[in-house]
Structures are given as C-alpha cells and as structure tokens.
Amino acid sequence: MVAITRNSKVVVLTGAGISAESGIRTFRASDGLWENHAIEDVATPQAWERNPQVVWEFYQGRRRQLREVEPNTAHLALVELEQYLGENFLLITQNVDNLHGRAGSKNLIHMHGELALLRCETCLSVFEMMDDVHLESDYVACQECDNPRLRPHIVWFHEMPFQMPEIYAAVEDCDVFITIGTSGHVYPAAGLIDVAKSCGAHCVGINLDAPVNLQQHDEFHQGKAGELLPNFVTNIIKK
DSSP states (O other), X not given: OOOXXXXXXXXXXXXXXXXXXXXXXXXXXXXXXXTTEEHHHHSSHHHHHHOHHHHHHHHHHHHHHGGGOOOOHHHHHHHHHHHHHGGGEEEEEOOOSSHHHHHTOOSEEETTEEXXXXXXXXXXXXXXXXXXXXXXXXXXXXXXXXXXXXXXXXXXXXXXXTTHHHHHHHHHHOSEEEEESOOSOSTTGGGHHHHHHHTTOEEXXXXXXOOTTGGGOSEEEESOHXXXXXHHHHHHBOO
C-alpha cells in the first residue's frame, strides 16, 4: 500500500460511486436511461434549446434531492486527508452534488458543474440558488441582466468540462493519483489516470466494481468507499 508524507502531492478523482452511498442516484442505469430519461433529452445543449421545460424540471428534481442526503464517511475521510496535506491535496469530482463541500473539502474542482448553482448564458454570471422559492420556480431570472431564464450550471454532453488546464497541471505534477467510485467510462475524466501514470504517479483505485481501466492502477481496493476509505487514509498517512 502506498504511503504519503506531508510533502506528497496527491490528486483524488471521485465519481458517482461515492455519492451513491449517500443516496444520490447514480449517473445512468444499465438500460442507458438517466432517472427514466434518455440522456439526449435532459443532458445536452440541444435538449435545453429544444425543450427547456423538461430539462429544467429534471434538474430541479435533482437539486431538491440535495436536501435529502448527507455526506458519508468517505467524504469525511477525504477531508481528513486534505487537512493533513494542505495545499498538496486536490480533489477533482465528476459529481454535481454538493456533498464534498458540505463535508468540508476546500481544494475542490467540480469538473462537471454543480447542481446548487445556476448560470446566465447572456452575462455568464453564476448564482447559488437553493432556497424554497428557487427550488420550486418554473424558471429563475438573472439578477445581473435581463435574461429571464438561467440554466443549470452543469456540463452537458458535448460541452467542455470546467478547469481542465488546472486539472491537467495538477495531475501531471502529482505523486499519488487516487480514483474513488468511478467506472472509468466517462472521458476526459477517465483519461486522467493515463496522464498521471505517464508522469510517474502511483495510481490507486477504490470502487465497488473493477473499473474498465483497472490495468492502469498500481493498486486497487474493491468495496464500498465509505467502508474502505477511512482506514485507507489512516494507513497511508505517515505522521
């Protein structure tokens, strides 16, 4: 098992599996549907242009669900790891929920956006709007310009994930790269381990099932992140 010191540079990538243990429904089912919706009907810019009401209602439901879930022990273990490493730690998540932030993670990049945020396509302002009025509204208007309809601050299919230059720079410079709760299917996130590996990082995986890029991991721990990660963090820290 890898060991780290306070000088170790560690990048963690989390996926749907870590949130699923808190009750967040996973990205898509085996039948290809996302909460009974076809991906192209709720998760593309074209869907937003074609039928914004359907897309809006879908994301409003997912936003309301955030009030029903809490961070789990895996989220908290990553906070402990960050507190030990300080600025040498970066957490990159594919998840659009707010559980990492609520657990206490600070050095955090939401590469696929955040459900708690809404964005104006006219002036590009971003707002956190999670009160009862906004969660029940048909649409929400921009507070900075005259745009009557904000969109979810989510990276849809055919859109570029956020902060990719910062992500690549951190992955290229890390000593240890850890994937948690991710299947290795969704790119460009799934390709980050290839970058880390090519730059000499020790690559660790924790997931309920073996990911498709299992061979890229130097070590893999199979099981629930909430059960494995607390002890894993305790064991790898050299105090």
